[in-house]
Amino acid sequence: MAPQSAAKAAPDTRILWIIAAGCGIGLIGFGVRSDFGLFLLPMVDAREFTKADFGFAMALQALLWGLGQPFAGAMADRYGTARVLATGGLLYAAGVILGALSQSAIQLYLTLGVLVGFGMSSASFMIVMGAFARLVPAEQRSWALGIATASGSLGQFLLTPLGAVLLEAFGWETAMIMTGLLCLAIIPLAIALKSRKAEPHAAPSALSWxxxxxxxxxxxxxxxxxxxxxxxxxxxxxxxxxxxxxxxxxxxxxxxxxxxxxxxxxxxxxxxxxxxxxxxxxxxxxxxxxxxxxxxxxxxxxxxxxxxxxxxxxxxxxxxxxxxxxxxxxxxxxxxxxxxxxxxxxxxxxxxxxxxxxxxxxxxxxxxxxxxxxxxxxxxxxxxxxxxxxxxxxxxxxxxxxxxxxx
The missing domain is CATH 1.20.1250.20 (MFS general substrate transporter like domains)
Structure with a gap:
Protein backbone atom coordinates (compact mmCIF):
# COMPACT_ATOMS: atom_id res chain seq x y z
CA MET A 1 0.00 0.00 0.00
CA ALA A 2 1.25 3.48 -0.83
CA PRO A 3 2.53 5.49 2.10
CA GLN A 4 0.32 8.35 3.17
CA SER A 5 3.22 10.77 2.93
CA ALA A 6 3.22 10.41 -0.83
CA ALA A 7 -0.48 11.26 -1.01
CA LYS A 8 0.01 14.29 1.18
CA ALA A 9 2.82 15.58 -1.03
CA ALA A 10 0.36 16.60 -3.77
CA PRO A 11 -0.31 20.35 -3.72
CA ASP A 12 -3.66 21.33 -2.27
CA THR A 13 -4.40 23.50 -5.31
CA ARG A 14 -4.11 20.53 -7.67
CA ILE A 15 -6.43 18.41 -5.52
CA LEU A 16 -8.97 21.22 -5.52
CA TRP A 17 -8.70 21.50 -9.32
CA ILE A 18 -9.25 17.75 -9.69
CA ILE A 19 -12.33 17.93 -7.48
CA ALA A 20 -13.67 21.03 -9.24
CA ALA A 21 -13.23 19.48 -12.69
CA GLY A 22 -14.82 16.18 -11.63
CA CYS A 23 -17.76 17.97 -10.06
CA GLY A 24 -18.18 20.01 -13.23
CA ILE A 25 -18.47 16.77 -15.20
CA GLY A 26 -21.03 15.39 -12.73
CA LEU A 27 -22.99 18.64 -12.83
CA ILE A 28 -23.19 18.65 -16.63
CA GLY A 29 -23.92 14.93 -16.95
CA PHE A 30 -26.83 14.88 -14.50
CA GLY A 31 -28.03 18.38 -15.31
CA VAL A 32 -28.41 17.87 -19.05
CA ARG A 33 -30.21 14.58 -18.49
CA SER A 34 -32.70 16.32 -16.21
CA ASP A 35 -33.65 18.63 -19.10
CA PHE A 36 -34.99 15.88 -21.35
CA GLY A 37 -38.47 15.91 -19.84
CA LEU A 38 -38.84 19.56 -20.86
CA PHE A 39 -38.61 18.60 -24.52
CA LEU A 40 -41.15 15.75 -24.53
CA LEU A 41 -44.31 17.62 -25.54
CA PRO A 42 -42.77 20.04 -28.07
CA MET A 43 -40.82 17.21 -29.73
CA VAL A 44 -43.89 14.98 -30.00
CA ASP A 45 -45.91 17.86 -31.48
CA ALA A 46 -43.24 18.61 -34.07
CA ARG A 47 -42.02 15.14 -35.08
CA GLU A 48 -43.33 11.80 -36.33
CA PHE A 49 -43.19 9.90 -33.04
CA THR A 50 -45.36 9.50 -29.94
CA LYS A 51 -45.02 9.99 -26.20
CA ALA A 52 -44.54 6.23 -25.91
CA ASP A 53 -41.65 6.42 -28.39
CA PHE A 54 -40.02 9.16 -26.33
CA GLY A 55 -40.57 7.13 -23.17
CA PHE A 56 -38.96 4.06 -24.73
CA ALA A 57 -35.94 6.13 -25.76
CA MET A 58 -35.56 7.30 -22.14
CA ALA A 59 -35.92 3.74 -20.84
CA LEU A 60 -33.34 2.50 -23.37
CA GLN A 61 -31.02 5.32 -22.30
CA ALA A 62 -31.27 4.37 -18.60
CA LEU A 63 -30.73 0.69 -19.34
CA LEU A 64 -27.67 1.25 -21.54
CA TRP A 65 -26.27 3.73 -19.02
CA GLY A 66 -26.34 0.97 -16.42
CA LEU A 67 -25.16 -1.87 -18.67
CA GLY A 68 -22.37 0.21 -20.15
CA GLN A 69 -21.05 1.37 -16.78
CA PRO A 70 -18.89 -1.68 -15.92
CA PHE A 71 -17.27 -1.66 -19.37
CA ALA A 72 -16.61 2.08 -19.21
CA GLY A 73 -15.21 1.59 -15.71
CA ALA A 74 -12.92 -1.21 -16.89
CA MET A 75 -11.66 0.98 -19.73
CA ALA A 76 -11.03 3.84 -17.27
CA ASP A 77 -9.12 1.50 -14.94
CA ARG A 78 -6.98 0.18 -17.78
CA TYR A 79 -6.50 3.09 -20.20
CA GLY A 80 -7.10 6.16 -18.05
CA THR A 81 -10.06 8.16 -16.83
CA ALA A 82 -9.49 11.18 -19.06
CA ARG A 83 -9.81 9.23 -22.32
CA VAL A 84 -13.03 7.53 -21.25
CA LEU A 85 -14.61 10.74 -19.97
CA ALA A 86 -13.67 12.66 -23.11
CA THR A 87 -15.10 9.91 -25.34
CA GLY A 88 -18.26 9.86 -23.23
CA GLY A 89 -18.64 13.63 -23.48
CA LEU A 90 -18.38 13.43 -27.27
CA LEU A 91 -20.98 10.63 -27.49
CA TYR A 92 -23.26 12.46 -25.06
CA ALA A 93 -23.10 15.70 -27.06
CA ALA A 94 -23.65 13.89 -30.36
CA GLY A 95 -26.66 12.02 -28.97
CA VAL A 96 -28.38 15.15 -27.68
CA ILE A 97 -27.66 17.26 -30.78
CA LEU A 98 -28.69 14.52 -33.22
CA GLY A 99 -31.70 13.78 -30.99
CA ALA A 100 -32.92 17.33 -31.60
CA LEU A 101 -32.74 16.64 -35.34
CA SER A 102 -34.41 13.21 -35.19
CA GLN A 103 -37.44 12.82 -37.44
CA SER A 104 -38.53 9.26 -36.61
CA ALA A 105 -38.83 6.97 -33.62
CA ILE A 106 -35.89 4.84 -34.79
CA GLN A 107 -33.66 7.90 -35.00
CA LEU A 108 -34.79 8.94 -31.52
CA TYR A 109 -33.92 5.50 -30.13
CA LEU A 110 -30.46 5.61 -31.70
CA THR A 111 -29.68 9.16 -30.52
CA LEU A 112 -31.32 9.93 -27.16
CA GLY A 113 -31.42 6.21 -26.39
CA VAL A 114 -28.22 4.53 -27.56
CA LEU A 115 -25.73 7.38 -28.02
CA VAL A 116 -26.75 9.27 -24.87
CA GLY A 117 -27.00 6.06 -22.84
CA PHE A 118 -23.48 4.93 -23.70
CA GLY A 119 -22.23 8.52 -23.47
CA MET A 120 -23.57 8.81 -19.93
CA SER A 121 -21.98 5.50 -18.92
CA SER A 122 -18.59 6.88 -19.99
CA ALA A 123 -19.06 10.46 -18.74
CA SER A 124 -20.95 9.93 -15.49
CA PHE A 125 -20.06 10.77 -11.94
CA MET A 126 -19.45 7.02 -11.44
CA ILE A 127 -16.31 7.31 -13.58
CA VAL A 128 -15.42 10.54 -11.78
CA MET A 129 -15.61 8.68 -8.47
CA GLY A 130 -13.11 6.12 -9.69
CA ALA A 131 -10.75 8.97 -10.64
CA PHE A 132 -11.22 10.64 -7.26
CA ALA A 133 -10.45 7.36 -5.51
CA ARG A 134 -7.14 7.12 -7.38
CA LEU A 135 -6.09 10.77 -7.45
CA VAL A 136 -7.32 12.17 -4.13
CA PRO A 137 -5.34 11.30 -0.97
CA ALA A 138 -6.92 8.64 1.24
CA GLU A 139 -7.72 11.04 4.08
CA GLN A 140 -9.80 13.20 1.70
CA ARG A 141 -11.28 10.41 -0.41
CA SER A 142 -14.68 9.92 1.28
CA TRP A 143 -15.24 13.68 1.37
CA ALA A 144 -14.42 13.93 -2.36
CA LEU A 145 -16.82 11.08 -3.20
CA GLY A 146 -19.58 12.89 -1.31
CA ILE A 147 -18.96 16.09 -3.26
CA ALA A 148 -18.98 14.16 -6.55
CA THR A 149 -22.41 12.75 -5.71
CA ALA A 150 -23.74 16.13 -4.62
CA SER A 151 -22.58 17.74 -7.87
CA GLY A 152 -25.09 15.68 -9.86
CA SER A 153 -27.99 17.03 -7.83
CA LEU A 154 -26.61 20.55 -8.12
CA GLY A 155 -26.65 20.08 -11.90
CA GLN A 156 -30.28 19.01 -11.75
CA PHE A 157 -31.06 22.00 -9.54
CA LEU A 158 -29.29 24.53 -11.82
CA LEU A 159 -29.60 23.25 -15.39
CA THR A 160 -33.28 22.32 -15.39
CA PRO A 161 -34.38 25.96 -14.89
CA LEU A 162 -31.73 27.02 -17.42
CA GLY A 163 -33.14 24.55 -19.94
CA ALA A 164 -36.62 26.01 -19.44
CA VAL A 165 -35.27 29.52 -20.04
CA LEU A 166 -33.50 28.46 -23.22
CA LEU A 167 -36.60 26.65 -24.46
CA GLU A 168 -38.73 29.74 -23.90
CA ALA A 169 -36.20 32.07 -25.52
CA PHE A 170 -35.04 30.05 -28.53
CA GLY A 171 -37.54 27.24 -29.08
CA TRP A 172 -37.12 23.58 -28.22
CA GLU A 173 -34.84 22.52 -31.09
CA THR A 174 -32.24 25.27 -30.61
CA ALA A 175 -32.42 24.89 -26.82
CA MET A 176 -31.78 21.16 -27.07
CA ILE A 177 -28.81 21.68 -29.41
CA MET A 178 -27.39 24.24 -26.96
CA THR A 179 -27.64 21.77 -24.06
CA GLY A 180 -25.92 19.19 -26.25
CA LEU A 181 -23.07 21.60 -26.95
CA LEU A 182 -22.70 22.06 -23.20
CA CYS A 183 -21.75 18.37 -22.97
CA LEU A 184 -18.61 19.15 -24.98
CA ALA A 185 -17.28 20.98 -21.91
CA ILE A 186 -16.74 17.53 -20.39
CA ILE A 187 -13.78 17.01 -22.75
CA PRO A 188 -11.47 19.76 -21.41
CA LEU A 189 -12.59 19.09 -17.84
CA ALA A 190 -11.52 15.45 -18.26
CA ILE A 191 -7.89 16.49 -18.71
CA ALA A 192 -7.62 17.36 -15.01
CA LEU A 193 -8.55 13.78 -14.07
CA LYS A 194 -5.70 12.22 -16.03
CA SER A 195 -3.82 9.73 -13.84
CA ARG A 196 -0.13 10.29 -13.24
CA LYS A 197 2.06 7.25 -12.72
CA ALA A 198 4.31 9.20 -10.37
CA GLU A 199 1.57 9.12 -7.77
CA PRO A 200 1.51 5.76 -5.94
CA HIS A 201 -2.18 6.03 -5.03
CA ALA A 202 -2.98 6.40 -8.75
CA ALA A 203 -1.09 3.28 -9.82
CA PRO A 204 -2.95 0.60 -11.82
CA SER A 205 -4.03 -2.68 -10.31
CA ALA A 206 -1.76 -5.68 -10.47
CA LEU A 207 -4.85 -7.78 -11.28
CA SER A 208 -6.31 -8.23 -14.75
CA TRP A 209 -9.95 -7.27 -15.15
Whole structure:
Protein backbone atom coordinates (compact mmCIF):
# COMPACT_ATOMS: atom_id res chain seq x y z
CA MET A 1 0.00 0.00 0.00
CA ALA A 2 1.25 3.48 -0.83
CA PRO A 3 2.53 5.49 2.10
CA GLN A 4 0.32 8.35 3.17
CA SER A 5 3.22 10.77 2.93
CA ALA A 6 3.22 10.41 -0.83
CA ALA A 7 -0.48 11.26 -1.01
CA LYS A 8 0.01 14.29 1.18
CA ALA A 9 2.82 15.58 -1.03
CA ALA A 10 0.36 16.60 -3.77
CA PRO A 11 -0.31 20.35 -3.72
CA ASP A 12 -3.66 21.33 -2.27
CA THR A 13 -4.40 23.50 -5.31
CA ARG A 14 -4.11 20.53 -7.67
CA ILE A 15 -6.43 18.41 -5.52
CA LEU A 16 -8.97 21.22 -5.52
CA TRP A 17 -8.70 21.50 -9.32
CA ILE A 18 -9.25 17.75 -9.69
CA ILE A 19 -12.33 17.93 -7.48
CA ALA A 20 -13.67 21.03 -9.24
CA ALA A 21 -13.23 19.48 -12.69
CA GLY A 22 -14.82 16.18 -11.63
CA CYS A 23 -17.76 17.97 -10.06
CA GLY A 24 -18.18 20.01 -13.23
CA ILE A 25 -18.47 16.77 -15.20
CA GLY A 26 -21.03 15.39 -12.73
CA LEU A 27 -22.99 18.64 -12.83
CA ILE A 28 -23.19 18.65 -16.63
CA GLY A 29 -23.92 14.93 -16.95
CA PHE A 30 -26.83 14.88 -14.50
CA GLY A 31 -28.03 18.38 -15.31
CA VAL A 32 -28.41 17.87 -19.05
CA ARG A 33 -30.21 14.58 -18.49
CA SER A 34 -32.70 16.32 -16.21
CA ASP A 35 -33.65 18.63 -19.10
CA PHE A 36 -34.99 15.88 -21.35
CA GLY A 37 -38.47 15.91 -19.84
CA LEU A 38 -38.84 19.56 -20.86
CA PHE A 39 -38.61 18.60 -24.52
CA LEU A 40 -41.15 15.75 -24.53
CA LEU A 41 -44.31 17.62 -25.54
CA PRO A 42 -42.77 20.04 -28.07
CA MET A 43 -40.82 17.21 -29.73
CA VAL A 44 -43.89 14.98 -30.00
CA ASP A 45 -45.91 17.86 -31.48
CA ALA A 46 -43.24 18.61 -34.07
CA ARG A 47 -42.02 15.14 -35.08
CA GLU A 48 -43.33 11.80 -36.33
CA PHE A 49 -43.19 9.90 -33.04
CA THR A 50 -45.36 9.50 -29.94
CA LYS A 51 -45.02 9.99 -26.20
CA ALA A 52 -44.54 6.23 -25.91
CA ASP A 53 -41.65 6.42 -28.39
CA PHE A 54 -40.02 9.16 -26.33
CA GLY A 55 -40.57 7.13 -23.17
CA PHE A 56 -38.96 4.06 -24.73
CA ALA A 57 -35.94 6.13 -25.76
CA MET A 58 -35.56 7.30 -22.14
CA ALA A 59 -35.92 3.74 -20.84
CA LEU A 60 -33.34 2.50 -23.37
CA GLN A 61 -31.02 5.32 -22.30
CA ALA A 62 -31.27 4.37 -18.60
CA LEU A 63 -30.73 0.69 -19.34
CA LEU A 64 -27.67 1.25 -21.54
CA TRP A 65 -26.27 3.73 -19.02
CA GLY A 66 -26.34 0.97 -16.42
CA LEU A 67 -25.16 -1.87 -18.67
CA GLY A 68 -22.37 0.21 -20.15
CA GLN A 69 -21.05 1.37 -16.78
CA PRO A 70 -18.89 -1.68 -15.92
CA PHE A 71 -17.27 -1.66 -19.37
CA ALA A 72 -16.61 2.08 -19.21
CA GLY A 73 -15.21 1.59 -15.71
CA ALA A 74 -12.92 -1.21 -16.89
CA MET A 75 -11.66 0.98 -19.73
CA ALA A 76 -11.03 3.84 -17.27
CA ASP A 77 -9.12 1.50 -14.94
CA ARG A 78 -6.98 0.18 -17.78
CA TYR A 79 -6.50 3.09 -20.20
CA GLY A 80 -7.10 6.16 -18.05
CA THR A 81 -10.06 8.16 -16.83
CA ALA A 82 -9.49 11.18 -19.06
CA ARG A 83 -9.81 9.23 -22.32
CA VAL A 84 -13.03 7.53 -21.25
CA LEU A 85 -14.61 10.74 -19.97
CA ALA A 86 -13.67 12.66 -23.11
CA THR A 87 -15.10 9.91 -25.34
CA GLY A 88 -18.26 9.86 -23.23
CA GLY A 89 -18.64 13.63 -23.48
CA LEU A 90 -18.38 13.43 -27.27
CA LEU A 91 -20.98 10.63 -27.49
CA TYR A 92 -23.26 12.46 -25.06
CA ALA A 93 -23.10 15.70 -27.06
CA ALA A 94 -23.65 13.89 -30.36
CA GLY A 95 -26.66 12.02 -28.97
CA VAL A 96 -28.38 15.15 -27.68
CA ILE A 97 -27.66 17.26 -30.78
CA LEU A 98 -28.69 14.52 -33.22
CA GLY A 99 -31.70 13.78 -30.99
CA ALA A 100 -32.92 17.33 -31.60
CA LEU A 101 -32.74 16.64 -35.34
CA SER A 102 -34.41 13.21 -35.19
CA GLN A 103 -37.44 12.82 -37.44
CA SER A 104 -38.53 9.26 -36.61
CA ALA A 105 -38.83 6.97 -33.62
CA ILE A 106 -35.89 4.84 -34.79
CA GLN A 107 -33.66 7.90 -35.00
CA LEU A 108 -34.79 8.94 -31.52
CA TYR A 109 -33.92 5.50 -30.13
CA LEU A 110 -30.46 5.61 -31.70
CA THR A 111 -29.68 9.16 -30.52
CA LEU A 112 -31.32 9.93 -27.16
CA GLY A 113 -31.42 6.21 -26.39
CA VAL A 114 -28.22 4.53 -27.56
CA LEU A 115 -25.73 7.38 -28.02
CA VAL A 116 -26.75 9.27 -24.87
CA GLY A 117 -27.00 6.06 -22.84
CA PHE A 118 -23.48 4.93 -23.70
CA GLY A 119 -22.23 8.52 -23.47
CA MET A 120 -23.57 8.81 -19.93
CA SER A 121 -21.98 5.50 -18.92
CA SER A 122 -18.59 6.88 -19.99
CA ALA A 123 -19.06 10.46 -18.74
CA SER A 124 -20.95 9.93 -15.49
CA PHE A 125 -20.06 10.77 -11.94
CA MET A 126 -19.45 7.02 -11.44
CA ILE A 127 -16.31 7.31 -13.58
CA VAL A 128 -15.42 10.54 -11.78
CA MET A 129 -15.61 8.68 -8.47
CA GLY A 130 -13.11 6.12 -9.69
CA ALA A 131 -10.75 8.97 -10.64
CA PHE A 132 -11.22 10.64 -7.26
CA ALA A 133 -10.45 7.36 -5.51
CA ARG A 134 -7.14 7.12 -7.38
CA LEU A 135 -6.09 10.77 -7.45
CA VAL A 136 -7.32 12.17 -4.13
CA PRO A 137 -5.34 11.30 -0.97
CA ALA A 138 -6.92 8.64 1.24
CA GLU A 139 -7.72 11.04 4.08
CA GLN A 140 -9.80 13.20 1.70
CA ARG A 141 -11.28 10.41 -0.41
CA SER A 142 -14.68 9.92 1.28
CA TRP A 143 -15.24 13.68 1.37
CA ALA A 144 -14.42 13.93 -2.36
CA LEU A 145 -16.82 11.08 -3.20
CA GLY A 146 -19.58 12.89 -1.31
CA ILE A 147 -18.96 16.09 -3.26
CA ALA A 148 -18.98 14.16 -6.55
CA THR A 149 -22.41 12.75 -5.71
CA ALA A 150 -23.74 16.13 -4.62
CA SER A 151 -22.58 17.74 -7.87
CA GLY A 152 -25.09 15.68 -9.86
CA SER A 153 -27.99 17.03 -7.83
CA LEU A 154 -26.61 20.55 -8.12
CA GLY A 155 -26.65 20.08 -11.90
CA GLN A 156 -30.28 19.01 -11.75
CA PHE A 157 -31.06 22.00 -9.54
CA LEU A 158 -29.29 24.53 -11.82
CA LEU A 159 -29.60 23.25 -15.39
CA THR A 160 -33.28 22.32 -15.39
CA PRO A 161 -34.38 25.96 -14.89
CA LEU A 162 -31.73 27.02 -17.42
CA GLY A 163 -33.14 24.55 -19.94
CA ALA A 164 -36.62 26.01 -19.44
CA VAL A 165 -35.27 29.52 -20.04
CA LEU A 166 -33.50 28.46 -23.22
CA LEU A 167 -36.60 26.65 -24.46
CA GLU A 168 -38.73 29.74 -23.90
CA ALA A 169 -36.20 32.07 -25.52
CA PHE A 170 -35.04 30.05 -28.53
CA GLY A 171 -37.54 27.24 -29.08
CA TRP A 172 -37.12 23.58 -28.22
CA GLU A 173 -34.84 22.52 -31.09
CA THR A 174 -32.24 25.27 -30.61
CA ALA A 175 -32.42 24.89 -26.82
CA MET A 176 -31.78 21.16 -27.07
CA ILE A 177 -28.81 21.68 -29.41
CA MET A 178 -27.39 24.24 -26.96
CA THR A 179 -27.64 21.77 -24.06
CA GLY A 180 -25.92 19.19 -26.25
CA LEU A 181 -23.07 21.60 -26.95
CA LEU A 182 -22.70 22.06 -23.20
CA CYS A 183 -21.75 18.37 -22.97
CA LEU A 184 -18.61 19.15 -24.98
CA ALA A 185 -17.28 20.98 -21.91
CA ILE A 186 -16.74 17.53 -20.39
CA ILE A 187 -13.78 17.01 -22.75
CA PRO A 188 -11.47 19.76 -21.41
CA LEU A 189 -12.59 19.09 -17.84
CA ALA A 190 -11.52 15.45 -18.26
CA ILE A 191 -7.89 16.49 -18.71
CA ALA A 192 -7.62 17.36 -15.01
CA LEU A 193 -8.55 13.78 -14.07
CA LYS A 194 -5.70 12.22 -16.03
CA SER A 195 -3.82 9.73 -13.84
CA ARG A 196 -0.13 10.29 -13.24
CA LYS A 197 2.06 7.25 -12.72
CA ALA A 198 4.31 9.20 -10.37
CA GLU A 199 1.57 9.12 -7.77
CA PRO A 200 1.51 5.76 -5.94
CA HIS A 201 -2.18 6.03 -5.03
CA ALA A 202 -2.98 6.40 -8.75
CA ALA A 203 -1.09 3.28 -9.82
CA PRO A 204 -2.95 0.60 -11.82
CA SER A 205 -4.03 -2.68 -10.31
CA ALA A 206 -1.76 -5.68 -10.47
CA LEU A 207 -4.85 -7.78 -11.28
CA SER A 208 -6.31 -8.23 -14.75
CA TRP A 209 -9.95 -7.27 -15.15
CA UNK A 210 -11.11 -10.91 -15.13
CA UNK A 211 -9.01 -11.70 -12.07
CA UNK A 212 -10.42 -8.65 -10.29
CA UNK A 213 -13.96 -9.76 -11.15
CA UNK A 214 -13.34 -13.31 -9.98
CA UNK A 215 -11.88 -12.02 -6.74
CA UNK A 216 -14.81 -9.66 -6.09
CA UNK A 217 -17.52 -12.19 -6.91
CA UNK A 218 -15.88 -14.63 -4.53
CA UNK A 219 -16.46 -12.22 -1.63
CA UNK A 220 -19.77 -12.11 0.26
CA UNK A 221 -19.30 -8.38 0.92
CA UNK A 222 -19.47 -7.61 -2.82
CA UNK A 223 -22.71 -9.52 -3.29
CA UNK A 224 -24.24 -7.75 -0.30
CA UNK A 225 -23.28 -4.35 -1.73
CA UNK A 226 -24.84 -5.34 -5.07
CA UNK A 227 -28.10 -6.40 -3.38
CA UNK A 228 -28.20 -3.28 -1.22
CA UNK A 229 -27.77 -0.95 -4.19
CA UNK A 230 -30.62 -2.74 -5.98
CA UNK A 231 -32.88 -1.66 -3.11
CA UNK A 232 -31.60 1.90 -3.36
CA UNK A 233 -32.47 2.06 -7.06
CA UNK A 234 -35.95 0.61 -6.45
CA UNK A 235 -36.78 3.14 -3.74
CA UNK A 236 -35.42 6.37 -5.18
CA UNK A 237 -36.61 5.88 -8.76
CA UNK A 238 -40.11 4.86 -7.69
CA UNK A 239 -40.43 7.91 -5.45
CA UNK A 240 -38.91 10.38 -7.91
CA UNK A 241 -41.07 9.15 -10.78
CA UNK A 242 -44.41 8.77 -9.04
CA UNK A 243 -44.63 11.14 -6.09
CA UNK A 244 -46.27 13.90 -8.24
CA UNK A 245 -48.93 11.41 -9.36
CA UNK A 246 -49.28 9.95 -5.84
CA UNK A 247 -50.05 13.28 -4.22
CA UNK A 248 -52.63 13.96 -6.92
CA UNK A 249 -54.41 10.70 -6.05
CA UNK A 250 -54.67 12.08 -2.51
CA UNK A 251 -56.30 15.31 -3.70
CA UNK A 252 -53.18 17.49 -3.57
CA UNK A 253 -52.20 19.76 -6.47
CA UNK A 254 -49.48 18.93 -8.97
CA UNK A 255 -47.54 22.02 -7.89
CA UNK A 256 -46.86 20.35 -4.53
CA UNK A 257 -45.64 17.25 -6.36
CA UNK A 258 -43.24 19.39 -8.40
CA UNK A 259 -41.97 21.08 -5.22
CA UNK A 260 -41.51 17.63 -3.69
CA UNK A 261 -39.14 16.58 -6.49
CA UNK A 262 -37.29 19.88 -6.21
CA UNK A 263 -36.86 19.53 -2.44
CA UNK A 264 -35.52 16.00 -2.86
CA UNK A 265 -32.86 17.29 -5.24
CA UNK A 266 -31.95 20.26 -3.06
CA UNK A 267 -31.67 18.36 0.19
CA UNK A 268 -29.78 15.57 -1.57
CA UNK A 269 -26.90 18.00 -2.07
CA UNK A 270 -26.65 18.33 1.71
CA UNK A 271 -27.20 14.62 2.35
CA UNK A 272 -24.64 13.35 -0.16
CA UNK A 273 -21.97 15.77 1.02
CA UNK A 274 -22.62 14.95 4.68
CA UNK A 275 -22.47 11.22 3.99
CA UNK A 276 -19.13 11.67 2.29
CA UNK A 277 -17.73 13.58 5.26
CA UNK A 278 -19.07 11.08 7.81
CA UNK A 279 -17.84 8.16 5.73
CA UNK A 280 -14.28 9.38 6.20
CA UNK A 281 -14.67 9.32 9.98
CA UNK A 282 -17.03 6.45 10.80
CA UNK A 283 -17.92 2.95 9.63
CA UNK A 284 -19.43 3.17 6.15
CA UNK A 285 -21.51 0.01 6.54
CA UNK A 286 -23.17 1.23 9.73
CA UNK A 287 -23.92 4.58 8.10
CA UNK A 288 -25.60 2.67 5.26
CA UNK A 289 -27.64 0.69 7.80
CA UNK A 290 -28.80 3.97 9.35
CA UNK A 291 -29.71 5.44 5.96
CA UNK A 292 -31.86 2.47 4.93
CA UNK A 293 -33.54 2.36 8.33
CA UNK A 294 -34.10 6.11 8.13
CA UNK A 295 -35.85 5.67 4.78
CA UNK A 296 -38.08 2.98 6.31
CA UNK A 297 -39.05 5.26 9.21
CA UNK A 298 -39.72 8.20 6.88
CA UNK A 299 -41.91 6.17 4.49
CA UNK A 300 -43.82 4.50 7.32
CA UNK A 301 -44.56 7.82 9.02
CA UNK A 302 -45.56 9.36 5.68
CA UNK A 303 -48.04 6.56 4.94
CA UNK A 304 -49.54 6.34 8.43
CA UNK A 305 -50.01 10.08 8.99
CA UNK A 306 -52.53 12.17 7.03
CA UNK A 307 -51.23 13.10 3.57
CA UNK A 308 -51.19 16.90 3.45
CA UNK A 309 -49.15 19.47 1.49
CA UNK A 310 -47.02 20.02 4.58
CA UNK A 311 -46.39 16.30 5.16
CA UNK A 312 -45.43 15.84 1.49
CA UNK A 313 -42.87 18.62 1.66
CA UNK A 314 -41.42 17.48 5.00
CA UNK A 315 -41.18 13.89 3.74
CA UNK A 316 -39.45 15.06 0.55
CA UNK A 317 -36.88 17.06 2.52
CA UNK A 318 -36.12 14.08 4.79
CA UNK A 319 -35.87 11.69 1.85
CA UNK A 320 -33.59 14.16 0.08
CA UNK A 321 -31.14 13.92 2.97
CA UNK A 322 -31.20 10.11 2.60
CA UNK A 323 -31.43 10.06 -1.20
CA UNK A 324 -28.05 9.46 -2.87
CA UNK A 325 -26.15 9.55 0.40
CA UNK A 326 -25.72 5.82 -0.23
CA UNK A 327 -23.48 6.49 -3.24
CA UNK A 328 -20.29 7.85 -1.62
CA UNK A 329 -20.56 5.20 1.10
CA UNK A 330 -21.14 2.26 -1.26
CA UNK A 331 -18.46 3.36 -3.71
CA UNK A 332 -16.15 4.06 -0.78
CA UNK A 333 -16.63 0.52 0.50
CA UNK A 334 -15.78 -0.92 -2.91
CA UNK A 335 -12.52 1.06 -2.94
CA UNK A 336 -11.81 0.29 0.71
CA UNK A 337 -12.29 -3.47 0.40
CA UNK A 338 -10.97 -4.19 -3.11
CA UNK A 339 -8.49 -1.37 -3.65
CA UNK A 340 -8.31 1.32 -6.30
CA UNK A 341 -7.01 -0.46 -9.38
CA UNK A 342 -10.37 -1.91 -10.53
CA UNK A 343 -12.64 0.37 -8.53
CA UNK A 344 -14.42 1.95 -11.53
CA UNK A 345 -15.30 -1.43 -13.04
CA UNK A 346 -16.37 -3.02 -9.77
CA UNK A 347 -18.54 -0.10 -8.74
CA UNK A 348 -19.94 -0.02 -12.27
CA UNK A 349 -21.29 -3.54 -11.75
CA UNK A 350 -22.82 -2.49 -8.44
CA UNK A 351 -24.44 0.41 -10.32
CA UNK A 352 -25.99 -2.00 -12.84
CA UNK A 353 -27.85 -3.51 -9.89
CA UNK A 354 -29.06 -0.03 -8.94
CA UNK A 355 -30.44 0.50 -12.45
CA UNK A 356 -32.16 -2.89 -12.45
CA UNK A 357 -33.80 -1.94 -9.16
CA UNK A 358 -34.83 1.36 -10.75
CA UNK A 359 -36.42 -0.45 -13.66
CA UNK A 360 -38.34 -2.81 -11.39
CA UNK A 361 -39.52 0.00 -9.10
CA UNK A 362 -40.88 2.09 -11.96
CA UNK A 363 -42.45 -0.85 -13.81
CA UNK A 364 -44.01 -2.44 -10.72
CA UNK A 365 -45.48 0.84 -9.51
CA UNK A 366 -47.06 1.50 -12.89
CA UNK A 367 -48.40 -2.04 -13.14
CA UNK A 368 -49.89 -2.10 -9.64
CA UNK A 369 -51.45 1.32 -10.12
CA UNK A 370 -53.09 0.16 -13.35
CA UNK A 371 -54.41 -3.01 -11.69
CA UNK A 372 -55.30 -1.71 -8.20
CA UNK A 373 -55.69 2.04 -8.66
CA UNK A 374 -53.20 2.72 -5.83
CA UNK A 375 -49.49 3.13 -5.18
CA UNK A 376 -49.79 2.04 -1.54
CA UNK A 377 -48.49 -1.51 -2.07
CA UNK A 378 -45.24 -0.23 -3.60
CA UNK A 379 -44.66 2.13 -0.66
CA UNK A 380 -44.87 -0.83 1.74
CA UNK A 381 -42.69 -2.97 -0.53
CA UNK A 382 -40.13 -0.16 -0.33
CA UNK A 383 -40.25 -0.35 3.47
CA UNK A 384 -39.72 -4.12 3.42
CA UNK A 385 -36.83 -3.80 0.99
CA UNK A 386 -35.30 -1.05 3.15
CA UNK A 387 -35.32 -3.36 6.17
CA UNK A 388 -33.72 -6.06 4.04
CA UNK A 389 -30.99 -3.65 2.87
CA UNK A 390 -30.26 -2.53 6.43
CA UNK A 391 -29.96 -6.16 7.56
CA UNK A 392 -27.57 -7.26 4.79
CA UNK A 393 -25.20 -4.31 5.24
CA UNK A 394 -24.67 -5.07 8.92
CA UNK A 395 -22.42 -8.19 8.46
CA UNK A 396 -20.22 -6.68 5.70
CA UNK A 397 -16.52 -7.01 6.48
CA UNK A 398 -15.10 -3.55 5.78
CA UNK A 399 -11.45 -4.57 6.00
CA UNK A 400 -9.25 -4.38 2.92
CA UNK A 401 -9.06 -7.73 1.16
CA UNK A 402 -6.03 -9.77 2.11
CA UNK A 403 -4.96 -11.01 -1.31
CA UNK A 404 -2.33 -13.27 0.14
CA UNK A 405 -5.05 -15.11 2.02
CA UNK A 406 -7.28 -15.56 -1.05
CA UNK A 407 -4.49 -16.43 -3.49
Missing amino acids: HAALAEAFDQRAYWLLILGFFVCGFQVTFIQTYIPAFVQTRGIGLDIGAWAVSLIGGFNIVGAYTAGVLGGRHSKKYLLVMIYLGRCVAITAFMLLPITPASVLVFSAVMGLLWLSTVPLTSGLVAQIFGLGSMSMLFGIVFVSHQLGSFLGVWLAGYLFETTGSFDAVWWISVALGLFAAAIHWPIDERALNRAAVA
